Amino acid sequence: xxxxxxxxxxxxxxxxxxxxxxxxxxxxxxxxxxxxxxxxxxxxxxxxxxxxxxxxxxxxxxxxxxxxxxxxxxxxxxxxxxxxxxxxxxxxxxxxxxxxxxxxxxxxxxxxxxxxxxxxxxxxxxxxxxxxx
Numbered sequence: 001x002x003x004x005x006x007x008x009x010x011x012x013x014x015x016x017x018x019x020x021x022x023x024x025x026x027x028x029x030x031x032x033x034x035x036x037x038x039x040x041x042x043x044x045x046x047x048x049x050x051x052x053x054x055x056x057x058x059x060x061x062x063x064x065x066x067x068x069x070x071x072x073x074x075x076x077x078x079x080x081x082x083x084x085x086x087x088x089x090x091x092x093x094x095x096x097x098x099x100x101x102x103x104x105x106x107x108x109x110x111x112x113x114x115x116x117x118x119x120x121x122x123x124x125x126x127x128x129x130x131x132x133x
Contacts, residue, residue, distance in 0.1 A: 007053075007054070009054040009055055009056060010055045010056070010077070010079060011055070011056040011057075011058050012055060012056065012057050012058070012079075012120070012122050013057075013058055013059070013060050013066050013067055013068045013069075014043065014057050014058070014059055014060070014068055014120045015059070015060060015068050015070065015120070016042065016059050016060055017040075017042045017059075018042055018043050018057075018059065018120070019041060019042050019043065021043065021046055021048075021057055022096075023096045023097050023098070023118055023119050024048055024050075024057075024118075026092065026095070026096035026097075027089070027092050027093035027095075027096040027097075027098060027116075027118070028050050028081065028083075028089065028092070028093070028124075029050060029051070030048045030049065030050045031048065031049050031050075032046055032047070032048050033047045033048065033049055033054075034046070034047045035047075038059075042059065043057060043059060044058070044059055045057065045058050045059070050081065053081075055079075057120075068120060068121060069120065069121030069122060069123075070120070070121045075121060075122060075123055077123075078115065078123040078124070078125050079122060079123065079124050079125070080124075080125045080127060081124055081125070081126055081127070082127055082128060082129075083126055083127070083128055084128065085128070086104045086112045086113065086114055086126045086127060086128050087104050087112075087114075089126045090103070090104055090114045090116060090126055093116045093118070093124070093126070094116065097118075097119045098116035098117060098118050098119070098124075099116060099117045100114070100115075100116055101115040101116060101117055101123065102114055102115045104126070106130055110129055110130055110131030111127050111128065111129055111130060112127065112128050112130045113125055113126065113127040114126050114127075
């Protein structure tokens with residue numbers, strides 16, 4: 001990885017005590033690059049990649065401005081993920097434990113999009129370009 005390159009790496013907060021994050025591998029083909037565990041084996045921080053796109057899972061800390069979506073029954077961000085096949089990815093995500101929020105559909109601006117909520121409450125808008133718009 002070129003450290004001089006600018007890129008986004010979202011940090012998604014998860015509840016304390018989480019040990020299993022296999023959802024991301026099953027749903028999106030993510031690879032865990034490294035993990036920092038707590039003494040009890042739960043995740044403190046995990047760095048994952050979806051075909052080179054990095055993101056982190058981080059347990060909730062004492063900082064009140066960082067919280068998992070379940071703390072307020074909502075989220076302030078939807079993660080957009082461009083994929084080669086929206087329908088197949090939504091199906092994989094649901095089979096891995098996601099909840100469908102909106103089914104895949106084509107939009108007049110040239111995208112096919114659908115949204116799922118992962119087991120930790122994070123919303124993922126799965127999308128692909130379908131036209132030249």
